[in-house]
Amino acid sequence: MANLLNAHVVAGIHQSARNQVDCFIKSEKEIVNQWSAEWYITRAGNISVLGSEYQYIFAKPTESYEEALGISRELVVVFSTYSNFEARSLEAYDAICEGIQDARIERTCYVMISKCPHIKEQINSFLSNQECQVVIPFSFEEFKQNKSDSYFIRNRFRESFKSRDLFDYSDPLKKDFYFFGRNEIVVDIIDKHHENLNTGLFGLRKTGKTSIIYDVIRKIDKDDALGVLVDCQNTSFNMRRWNRALYFVVSQVCKKTNIAEPEEDKFTEENAGRLFVEQLTKIHRTTQKSILLLFDEIENITFGKSAVEHWRDGFDFVYFWQSIRSAYQNSPSGVFTFCILGTNAKCVEEPLIRGADNPIFNIFQPKYIPGFSVQQTREMVRKLGRLMGIKFDETIYSKLTEDYGGHPFLVRRVCSMIAQNYPNRPVTIDRIKYQAIRDKFNRESDYFKMLLEVLKQFYDIEYEMLETLAVGNTDDFKMFAQEDYGFVKHLIGYGLIQEVDGEYDFQIDAIKQYLQRTTNKSLLNMSTADKWKELCSTRGELEQRLRTMVRKILKIAFRNEAGAKEEVLRKASLTKPKYKTMSYADLFDSRKSEIYLKNLKDLINANWEYFADYFKNQEYFISAMDVINCEGRFDAHATVPTGEEMEIIRGSINYILKGINKYEEE
Structure with a gap:
């Protein structure tokens, strides 16, 4: 007997289960009786899978088993009376549990009792994937041989679990056996879809984004809806131009629904947007199901980030999302919504893309995946x-x-x-x-490096901010924060840093220690010649690009070259007669003129209103330029900079280069 509402469970068999067990063959009944001496049998039945018949029982552990094994829910025990074990026997468990939403069922493991004498070896060979459930194998013969061993069942459980490291899985979870702590996020995405709202979910690598996608698809497919994954890092998708990429999305939905795919050649630049909405509407009407499009690894098609030129530097991102947003707004409610997943929400935070409106700017409130409580x-x-x-x-x-x-x-x-x-x-x-x-x-x-690699690859400024904070340069970090708080929001969203009363610190000390080790190591390993080479090359590149930036901006600011030339001669203190006869362009030619970093600093400082949007903080700009022009000239004086001095110079150079990059992107 057992009181299933309480923790106390007594070994035995429920009467309704006993009636079903009476239909089992003799050897199965004997095993059930042995099992019921240590477990409480709650249910029993039989099922047909691919023409094969299987008996099963549901067994709830007694208190001693729960304490020893950590199992409190009902366990599924499958009987296979076939002498040769085949993979289809493993499908019996899925068939038994299909459609059962009972939270009392244990999902991480189940028992397979087979007439195959080599069932243990067979199970191990079939279940090499770490995400697979633990299947505890028994043979019919073993139960005969161990009738008097009261620890036989318990020891087999321990043996099976000891052979597996259940913590050791790193790929996205395609099943829900080991899916923990994210159900609230999954439910929110599904609820938003049913409300005809689009969503976005962001976070660092290995925070579970793709596992969440798989769980969303598992659950939403049981509703009157279809979850369709579009993997943006798939070259079959991101190597296509925007119109063919729309076709790819449609083709993925068609594959999911077994509906014939349209002809790809018809998705021309003129027709792709129209065909996209027509096809999705047709699929919706045919299946009577709404469609949730899940775009994973969005960085791979994001402007300024993608490795593919037409997404990174062209307007494919604009045209692609213009088409999808137009389709979303102009199709009947309930046809489709989309969910964007990536590292951070840059793709919906930037209002302009190369001068064009971002079609998905602020289309939803970005949500970051929180750490576990x-x-x-x-x-x-x-x-x-x-x-x-x-x-x-x-x-x-x-x-x-x-x-x-x-x-x-x-x-x-x-x-x-x-x-x-x-x-x-x-x-x-x-x-x-x-x-x-x-x-x-x-x-x-090395896992810390792996987690941060996506920042280093796609969001180098945020990675640099982390390095800056890790080595204790809090003033520089705060300068970044004042300049663009969006970077700080991302780092807080990732769960990497926290802000308390205007002060910033790491949320994960292990990440801080990793960055300290790698930053200091890179400096310690640099030879004197390498340090001088870095300073010379980066300062030279900066000066060349800054000279071009100042020349072009002042020409626009003073409306013509004559006015700009007069300003340059005056503010850069170019008093030699030869400069008055030079053209405006020649003044900025390093072979003909003597406009150096100090002169460029003075020109920008005197005309700050034209440069403020790029360098933000005037006081910090002057300080950074002084560092580059003075402390940053160790190579010119044959002086060896310390690691701390190198960090300060690097921070100043990166600050100026960031402003130049912003100008050049526009």
Whole structure:
């Protein structure tokens, strides 16, 4: 008997399940009786899968099993009476659970009892993917041989779980067995879709964006809707021009619905937008389902970021999203919505793209994936740890959350290292054991580099800000923040930094330590010649580009070359007679004139209103230019700069180059 509303469970068989078990064959009944001596059998039945018949029971663990294995929900036990084990037997579990939304069912594992004598080896060969559920294998013969062994079932569970590191999975989760802590985000995206609203979800690599997409698709497909993933890093998509990219989106929806795809050649620049909305409307009417388009890794088609020229430097982003937004606004409500996923929300935050309006500017309120709370960390770590025979002291959950900012990937990776270091289980992880593994993980792990690589690749200014904060240059960091708070919003959104009373610090100390190590290491490893070479080349490039910028802006500001020339002669103190006979362009020719960094600084400072939009803070601009022109000339004086001095010069050069880049992009 059992009271399923309470934690107390007594081994046995529920009467309704017993009636079903009476239809089992003799050997199956005997095994059920052995099982019911230690578990409570709640349900039983049979199912046909691809022409094969299987019996099954649902078994709830008693208190001793729950404590030993960390399993509290009902477990599915599948019987296979076939002597040769085949992969289709594994589909029996999915068929049994299909359509069952019962939260009482354990999803991380189930039991397979087979007449195949080599079931253990067969299961291991079929389930090599780390995301697969743990399948606890038994043979019919083993139950005969171990009738008197009261620990037989329990030991097999421990053996099966010990052979797997349930923390060790890093690919996006396509199933929900190990999906923790993100259900609220999934539900919000689905709810917004049903309200005919578009959404955007952003976060660093390995925060679970793609796993969330898969869960959205799993759940929304059970509603009157279709979830369709468009992977923007797929070259079959991003190498296409905007009109053919629209065709690709339509083709993905057609594949999902088994509807014939239109002819790609018809998606010309003139017709692509019209055909896009016509095709989606047709699919909606045919299937009677709304469509949710999920664009993952949006950076790969974003202006200024994509590796593909027509997305990065052309207007394909504008035309593509103009077409989609127009289709969304002009099609009947409920035909489709879209969700954009990426690292940060630049694609919807910039109002202009090369002078053209951004069609998706402020189209939705961007949402960043938060780190796990202590409770969410506890749910994941405690569940997976107990299955593997690893028990964590209660204080460890809050330490994991604090040390890694609730980043689920980092939490799993450090727990995986714990599992590798303690193969003899059961084991309890206390504060001392945890700190030793944590410190080792922080020293040796390359995962921090992987997480930040997307910033280095696509958002170098934000990466530079992190480096600046990590090495203690808080004044420079605050300057960046004052200049464009959007960068800080992104870094806070990622869960990397926090702001308290106007002061900034890292949310994840391990990331800070990694940046400190790598920044200092790069400087320590630089030879004197390399330092001089860097200073000379970067300062030379900056001066050349800044000279061009000043020449063009002053010409526009003073409406003609004559007025601009007079301003340059006066403010740059060019008093030699030869300069009066030079053309305006020749004044900025380094082979003919003597306009140096100091002169450029004076010209910009005297005409600040024309340059303020690019350099923002006049006082900091003057300071940065002085650093570059004075402290930044170690190479000219054969002086070896220290690591700290190199960092200061780099920060100043990058600040000026950022303003030049902004001008050149326009």
